[in-house]
Amino acid sequence: MDAPMAVISAHPAGEVKTSPQYPSGSWPLDAPGGRFHAEWDEQAPVTREGQLIFFFQFLQTGGRWEEFLRECPLLYTGNRGSGALNVMGTVLLSVLSGHRRYAHINGVRGDGINPGLLGMSGTVSEDAVRLAMYRIPETAGLDWLSTQLLGCISPALGLPWILDIDVTVKPLYGHQQGAEIGYNPVKPGRPSHVYHSYFVANLRISLGVEVRPGNEHAAAKGLPGLWQTLEKLPRHQWPTFSRGDCGYGNESIMLEHEQRALPYLFKLRHTAKVKELVTRMMRQGAHWQDCGDGWQALETSLRLSGWTRERRVILVRESPAKAPVREAGKSRRGKDRQTQLPNTQGDGWDAQATPWSGKIAVLVTALDPTAFPATVMPKHYRDRADAENGFDELKNQWGWGGFTSRKLAPSRLMANLIALFYNWWNLYMRFYDEEHHREAIRSRPMLMAGVGRQVQSGGQRTVKVSVLHEKGELIATAVTQISKELHQIRAITERWSVEQRWTLLLTRLLRRWLGGKWLPDLPEEAGLLLSG
Numbered sequence: 059m060d061a062p063m064a065v066i067s068a069h070p071a072g073e074v075k076t077s078p079q080y081p082s083g084s085w086p087l088d089a090p091g092g093r094f095h096a097e098w099d100e101q102a103p104v105t106r107e108g109q110l111i112f113f114f115q116f117l118q119t120g121g122r123w124e125e126f127l128r129e130c131p132l133l134y135t136g137n138r139g140s141g142a143l144n145v146m147g148t149v150l151l152s153v154l155s156g157h158r159r160y161a162h163i164n165g166v167r168g169d170g171i172n173p174g175l176l177g178m179s180g181t182v183s184e185d186a187v188r189l190a191m192y193r194i195p196e197t198a199g200l201d202w203l204s205t206q207l208l209g210c211i212s213p214a215l216g217l218p219w220i221l222d223i224d225v226t227v228k229p230l231y232g233h234q235q236g237a238e239i240g241y242n243p244v245k246p247g248r249p250s251h252v253y254h255s256y257f258v259a260n261l262r263i264s265l266g267v268e269v270r271p272g273n274e275h276a277a278a279k280g281l282p283g284l285w286q287t288l289e290k291l292p293r294h295q296w297p298t299f300s301r302g303d304c305g306y307g308n309e310s311i312m313l314e315h316e317q318r319a320l321p322y323l324f325k326l327r328h329t330a331k332v333k334e335l336v337t338r339m340m341r342q343g344a345h346w347q348d349c350g351d352g353w354q355a356l357e358t359s360l361r362l363s364g365w366t367r368e369r370r371v372i373l374v375r376e377s378p379a380k381a382p383v384r385e386a387g388k389s390r391r392g393k394d395r396q397t398q399l400p401n402t403q404g405d406g407w408d409a410q411a412t413p414w415s416g417k418i419a420v421l422v423t424a425l426d427p428t429a430f431p432a433t434v435m436p437k438h439y440r441d442r443a444d445a446e447n448g449f450d451e452l453k454n455q456w457g458w459g460g461f462t463s464r465k466l467a468p469s470r471l472m473a474n475l476i477a478l479f480y481n482w483w484n485l486y487m488r489f490y491d492e493e494h495h496r497e498a499i500r501s502r503p504m505l506m507a508g509v510g511r512q513v514q515s516g517g518q519r520t521v522k523v524s525v526l527h528e529k530g531e532l533i534a535t536a537v538t539q540i541s542k543e544l545h546q547i548r549a550i551t552e553r554w555s556v557e558q559r560w561t562l563l564l565t566r567l568l569r570r571w572l573g574g575k576w577l578p579d580l581p582e583e584a585g586l587l588l589s590g
Contacts, residue, residue, distance in 0.1 A: 103170030107155065108510020108523035112541050114175045116486045119548045120563045121556035123176070126206055126478075131198040132190055140182045145190045147178040149472075152187075153479045154506065156498065158460030160184040171512050171521060191468035199467075203474040204266050208290055210481050211263050213561040213577050214568055220259035220438075221297035222445040223284060223306065225275055227252055228459055235466040236271035251466075253458065253473060254280025255449070256287060259301065259441065261571065262448045262484060262495050264477040267458075269470040277305040281314060288320075299323055299425055301442045307422055309364050316424060323438055326371065326420040331362050336418050339373060349433045352377050357432035360422070372421040372435045447497075455498040456480050488567040489540045504533055554581065 084097035117123040132142040151166040151173070163184040166172075173181050182190075228251045229244065230237040237249035250272035256265040268283035288296055299321035302311075307324035315322045326332050339356060346354040354377050361368040421439055423430070430438075452458040456479075461472040487501050496504075508525040525533055547566075551559045558580060565577045 103174075103512040105169045105171040105510040106508075107151075107169070107172060107506050108508035108521065109506050109525070109537065110151075110154065110172050111175055111510070111521050111523070112537050112544075113154075113483070113486055113506070114172075115541060115544050115548075116489070116563075117482065119544045119551075120560045122210065122482060122560065125209070125556050129202050129205065131202055132194050140186045140190065141179070143176070144173075144178050144180060144182050145187055147173060147176040148181045148187055149475060150176070150479055151181070153457055153476055154483065154502075156455060156457075156502065158457045160188050160461060163187055171510050174512075175521075188463065188468070191463060191471050192465065194468075194471055196467040196470065199471045200474065203471065203478060204287060204290065206478050207264060207266050207474065207481065208287070210478070210485065210560070211258060211261075211265070211564070212291060212295060213557070213579075214564050214572065215258075215291065215295035215297075216578060217572060217575065218298045220441075221265075221300040222257040222259045222442055223255070223277075223280065223300055223302045224257075224445050224449065225252055225254045225277060225280060225305065226449045226453065227272070227275065228453070228462075230272070230462060232462070232464075234462055234464055234469070236269075236469075238272035238274075240271075240273035241275040242272070251462075251469065252279075253449075254283060255477075256284055257445050257448055260444060261568075262444070262451075263481050264448070264452075267473045267477055269466065269473050271466075277302065278308075278310055281311065285314075285318070296320060299423075301439070303442070309362075309366065312369070312422070312424070313366065321424045321426075323421060323423045323425060323435065325439065326422050328420070329362070332360075332420050335360055335371070336373065336420065346375070347433050348377065349374075349436045351437070353436045355432040355436055357427070369422050369424070370427065372423065372432050374419045374421060374436045374439070375417070451497050452476065452480060485564075485567055489543075490536055492567075492570050503527055504529075505537065 081098060084095045086093055086095050088094075114123075127143060127146065130142045130146065132145060134141060148163060148166065151169065152163045155162075155166060157163060157165065161184055163181075167181045167183070169181065173179075227240075227242050227244070229242060229248045230250055231248075234249075234251075236251055239247060239249055240252065242248050242250050252270050252272055252275045253267050254270060254277075255267040257263065258265065266283065266287045268280055270279050297320070300315065301323045302325075304325040304327045306322075307326045312322060312324070335358070339358060344356055344358075346356050349355050354375055356373040356375075358371055358373065359368050360371045419439075421435055423435065425435075449458075457476050458473060461469070461476070463469050463472075483498070483501070484495065487496055487505070490496075490501075490505060504527055507527070508523045510524075511522045513520050513522065527533055547559075547562065551562060554562075561577050561580055565572065565580070
């Protein structure tokens with residue numbers, strides 16, 4: 059008699075997902091506080107980030123999440139694909155949690171509540187996310203993300219605003235495409251990528267980032283991405299002027315700005331001709347104008363040998379009354395410093411008459427001197443330092459320093475994804491604090507962390523949130539008011555378009571920055587909604 063044979067299916071079932079089996083029952087244990095009993099509960103859906111439900115309410119009210127997914131170029135064939143919703147939702151949860159590596163993504167896979175709040179069927183693994191970044195066509199993906207980045211702030215760009223452009227270095231430790239040795243002040247000789255980024259000044263809103271190989275740190279390498287970004291905006295939404303450090307103060311960059319009629323404010327390097335100009339102005343005893351805050355400015359013109367035209371320059375220095383008098387070649391801490399500009403030690407200048415010793419910054423600009431006199435230029439340039447804070451936050455708290463792949467394209471996609479999620483969170487934070495920017499290291503424990511537990515009774519699902527922060531009572535009161543306001547906006551604007559809903563939210567969130575002005579293209583009932 060033949061032995062029975064096992065039936066072999068023509069279509070294997072694949073990986074079988076089983077429910078986790080926790081040990082059952084409770085058991086006693088002794089702790090410093092006495093005897094307790096411990097028990098595992100695998101049934102109740104819980105999350106460590108219980109307050110994200112309110113952030114997701116904000117995305118739903120403004121229509122950003124559905125708009126984000128509607129244009130997503132991540133496509134799967136067959137019925138076994140992870141799906142764009144599950145992949146992008148997993149990335150969002152990971153980035154909001156402060157993760158910096160693909161391997162960290164597994165930390166959100168046990169979340170039992172937040173994936174459902176985003177409409178996901180479940181989270182995906184780190185490998186699924188990494189492969190999804192490879193699957194997205196680079197050109198289509200970058201264009202999609204650029205549109206989303208501009209869309210989250212473009213309704214407010216009709217008012218005057220300033221564009222901050224800068225570049226930062228991301229050290230690499232593997233064999234990645236584009237890992238080249240270039241300018242790296244933190245780790246000299248270490249291969250790196252460079253991030254050319256563009257920000258809305260004073261709002262810390264990113265308009266995009268271009269990831270380049272490490273040897274393309276020159277400011278001009280980021281200009282193609284800048285012009286592609288600005289050309290997606292109508293001309294009336296272009297910035298009043300762009301602002302950058304001495305890396306942007308060269309002929310090619312200024313010429314491109316002038317050809318596009320975009321004014322600029324850059325700093326000049328202390329070349330021989332620039333030092334000669336400073337010396338000449340000091341010998342002439344020109345009149346310095348007081349700019350307030352302990353600064354003085356002097357306006358003149360300059361044409362360097364490599365320039366095609368003469369340009370307006372502003373010399374900036376500390377006021378003699380506030381500038382410390384110190385020995386030449388010594389810094390304020392007494393250490394030797396680099397060769398300083400010829401100022402107090404120059405021939406023909408009376409150092410005894412005006413006891414002042416310090417460096418002089420030289421700015422070059424194409425701004426109209428009538429609308430932007432020399433006295434306002436020092437403050438405009440000093441405000442550029444806030445862009446450095448944005449870089450620091452994005453690199454150290456939002457994952458720009460990580461999520462690196464072997465190919466350059468996925469790294470570019472992840473950098474722009476992170477910038478988009480960073481914008482969403484910063485705008486949401488303005489419900490809580492309209493006057494100040496709160497970095498993620500402070501805002502996450504306040505408005506994201508908290509034990510959440512989901513219970514269901516009949517057809518109603520309830521998420522119970524326990525805030526563990528020291529100021530939990532104040533946080534709960536503020537978030538409750540924010541949630542009720544979002545619910546009211548959602549109920550009244552249900553038939554509005556996504557653009558109209560988002561414009562209304564921006565009017566509410568940026569009302570201090572807008573100076574009480576209303577953004578255009580809003581229905582008539584918007585005034586009654588916000589005033590009520």
